[in-house]
Amino acid sequence: MAMQQIPPRIRWAVDLMDVQPDDNVLEIGCGPGAGAELICQRLETGKLFAIDRSESGVDRTKRRCAKHVESGRLTVRQIDLATLRVPVKRLTKVFAFNVNLFWVRDCADEVALLHDRVVPGGAVYLFYEAKMPDLIPNIVTKASASLAAAGFRVSAVEQKAPPVVGIIGKR
Numbered sequence: 001m002a003m004q005q006i007p008p009r010i011r012w013a014v015d016l017m018d019v020q021p022d023d024n025v026l027e028i029g030c031g032p033g034a035g036a037e038l039i040c041q042r043l044e045t046g047k048l049f050a051i052d053r054s055e056s057g058v059d060r061t062k063r064r065c066a067k068h069v070e071s072g073r074l075t076v077r078q079i080d081l082a083t084l085r086v087p088v089k090r091l092t093k094v095f096a097f098n099v100n101l102f103w104v105r106d107c108a109d110e111v112a113l114l115h116d117r118v119v120p121g122g123a124v125y126l127f128y129e130a131k132m133p134d135l136i137p138n139i140v141t142k143a144s145a146s147l148a149a150a151g152f153r154v155s156a157v158e159q160k161a162p163p164v165v166g167i168i169g170k171r
Helices: 008-017 034-042 055-064 066-071 108-117 133-149
Strands: 024-028 047-052 074-078 091-097 118-129 153-160 164-170
Touching (some): 008 034, 008 118, 008 164, 024 034, 034 047, 034 066, 034 074, 034 091, 047 055, 055 066, 091 108, 108 133, 133 153, 133 164
Parallel strands (some): 024 047, 024 091, 047 074, 091 118
Antiparallel strands (some): 118 164
């Protein structure tokens, strides 16, 4: 199978997360699996648990990252964050790219679940591609408020060309 391209925005986001070899990471909305592929390349003893509500997203990630699934480094499940039961009890990082949940509707239960699973010193990384740049201030305000309400310290907002915003909540 030919090596699939990893979009620069995904590469930038994963670089910003600074994934360590022993991290336990949850990816929310794994989609085509580009983020999962990059994250798994950096893990040695750590694990990635990737979820997506869509069956096609789960299938695409499993196919793209088959060697990581086979090695036991990657688990992929079709599930909604609200009903998540993570096999990894202590997450060091949570990664989501263009997951609207955190700014479109009330997500207090989901963010509380993340706060419960992320170890002290760990973080939630929410990234959004700015296809409509005028939405960015609203996204940042609402996603930051969602994280802060659950007890995360919103530590940084990054932007890059093409415009991508990252909202980082540290525990």
